[in-house]
Amino acid sequence: MNYNFRFEILLRYQDEIISGVLLTLQLSVLTMILGLLIGLCVAIASNHPARSLNVPARIYVEAIRNTPLLVQLFIVFFGLPSLGIRLSADLAAVIALSINMGAYAAEILRAGFESVRRSQIEAGRSLGLTAAQTFRHVVLFQAMKAIYPALASQFVLIMLATCVVSSIGVTELFHQAAFIDSRTYRSFEAYTLITLSYLLLTLAFRALFAAIYWLVFVRRPAR
Amino acid sequence: MIREFAGADVVYLLLAARWTVALALIAMLGGGLLGLVIAALRIVPFRPANWLALLYINLIQGTPLLGQLFVFFFGLPLIGIQVDAWTAAAISLSLYAAAFFGEIWRGALQSVSPRQWEAGASLGLTYGQRLFYVVLPQALRVAVAPTVGFLVQLVKNTSLTALIGFVELTRAGQIISGATFAPLRVYLVVAAVYFVLCFSLSQMSRRLERRLHAAR
Numbered sequence: 001m002n003y004n005f006r007f008e009i010l011l012r013y014q015d016e017i018i019s020g021v022l023l024t025l026q027l028s029v030l031t032m033i034l035g036l037l038i039g040l041c042v043a044i045a046s047n048h049p050a051r052s053l054n055v056p057a058r059i060y061v062e063a064i065r066n067t068p069l070l071v072q073l074f075i076v077f078f079g080l081p082s083l084g085i086r087l088s089a090d091l092a093a094v095i096a097l098s099i100n101m102g103a104y105a106a107e108i109l110r111a112g113f114e115s116v117r118r119s120q121i122e123a124g125r126s127l128g129l130t131a132a133q134t135f136r137h138v139v140l141f142q143a144m145k146a147i148y149p150a151l152a153s154q155f156v157l158i159m160l161a162t163c164v165v166s167s168i169g170v171t172e173l174f175h176q177a178a179f180i181d182s183r184t185y186r187s188f189e190a191y192t193l194i195t196l197s198y199l200l201l202t203l204a205f206r207a208l209f210a211a212i213y214w215l216v217f218v219r220r221p222a223r
Numbered sequence: 224m225i226r227e228f229a230g231a232d233v234v235y236l237l238l239a240a241r242w243t244v245a246l247a248l249i250a251m252l253g254g255g256l257l258g259l260v261i262a263a264l265r266i267v268p269f270r271p272a273n274w275l276a277l278l279y280i281n282l283i284q285g286t287p288l289l290g291q292l293f294v295f296f297f298g299l300p301l302i303g304i305q306v307d308a309w310t311a312a313a314i315s316l317s318l319y320a321a322a323f324f325g326e327i328w329r330g331a332l333q334s335v336s337p338r339q340w341e342a343g344a345s346l347g348l349t350y351g352q353r354l355f356y357v358v359l360p361q362a363l364r365v366a367v368a369p370t371v372g373f374l375v376q377l378v379k380n381t382s383l384t385a386l387i388g389f390v391e392l393t394r395a396g397q398i399i400s401g402a403t404f405a406p407l408r409v410y411l412v413v414a415a416v417y418f419v420l421c422f423s424l425s426q427m428s429r430r431l432e433r434r435l436h437a438a439r
Binding site for chain 2: 199
């Protein structure tokens with residue numbers, strides 16, 4: 001055991017690391033937004049009484065949640081070209097990540113809607129609100145507060161999961177570790193530094209989500 | 224030489240799925256044992272032990288598993304342990320599972336009301352008796368369903384070991400896809416095998432949850 005650790009070499013690659021962090025952030029934020037939109041549609045569809053809506057929604061959720069993201073990514077990036085759909089690595093990454101996030105978001109949102117008591121909906125309806133108004137003014141805020149913690153931790157999980165897209169050549173943060181490794185042959189140092197960088201991102205996201213929770217749900221609880 | 228994607232390839236994929244299952248079982252065992260230690264460190268009334276466990280959990284849950292895999296794959300040889308992809312995968316998945324099992328089981332233990340401890344004490348039971356006859360049976364009931372649920376994550380996450388070259392289901396899919404140039408069909412079969420493994424676990428977790436919940 002006489003390996004000389006040389007973490008200082010990595011300092012030369014700060015530009016690559018910063019560009020990797022920025023791309024990881026872009027991917028994560030885009031995935032969170034698109035995944036939440038998909039999840040909202042799927043959650044509403046899977047609670048809908050029409051079988052033609054709720055059955056496909058449930059199949060989607062089960063199929064995505066019971067297969068690995070890496071395989072989903074490979075199907076989108078390597079598989080779809082056989083059907084004549086060619087996507088750039090970046091686009092394939094966003095699509096696969098959003099489809100994945102959508103299934104988890106849908107489950108969280110569905111649980112949230114179910115957690116709002118039926119009497120609340122009945123109260124809204126008896127005040128003369130339409131179903132849509134009841135949903136918007138009565139159910140949504142209460143449901144959001146109940147599911148916010150689960151949703152926030154799912155966001156952090158998908159941010160960490162973005163690193164698998166390095167395997168199809170998206171030059172996000174984890175890909176930069178392979179790049180630095182190929183230039184310096186300092187594999188351990190490169191992967192350790194990049195892995196710990198994700199820890200900083202995680203802590204930053206958690207702090208941000210906690211701040212949003214405080215602003216939206218704690219500071220003005222009555223609506 | 225390009226060939227057709229045939230029945231023999233499906234058999235090859237199914238055989239490769241053995242390694243996916245084996246890896247998940249090893250991570251379950253290793254992670255389970257270490258997870259018990261983590262859960263215990265989290266609840267003992269000794270602050271530095273709590274902090275140590277919390278540091279470990281945050282480190283594992285705050286960094287990507289893929290990064291942990293690479294750190295072990297490249298790091299263990301530096302301290303003189305020659306590793307193949309199999310060892311690196313088994314060690315990092317076990318350490319990963321331990322953090323999650325530790326949290327699941329801590330939650331289960333703490334879900335048992337402190338009154339139960341007090342009631343046991345007032346009946347004159349020792350600490351060990353209170354733990355084994357009063358608290359653990361109740362905590363186990365809470366813990367079983369999420370534990371099985373986490374196994375789904377574990378099976379899915381074994382796919383990442385393909386990226387350090389361990390030949391399990393996903394890596395076998397990459398190999399066959401390279402030989403047959405039929406990526407869509409190959410990866411759909413791969414996904415189907417994962418689905419069968421994971422869906423049965425999810426259903427088991429759901430059924431356990433329903434049954435144990437109803438029994439309370």
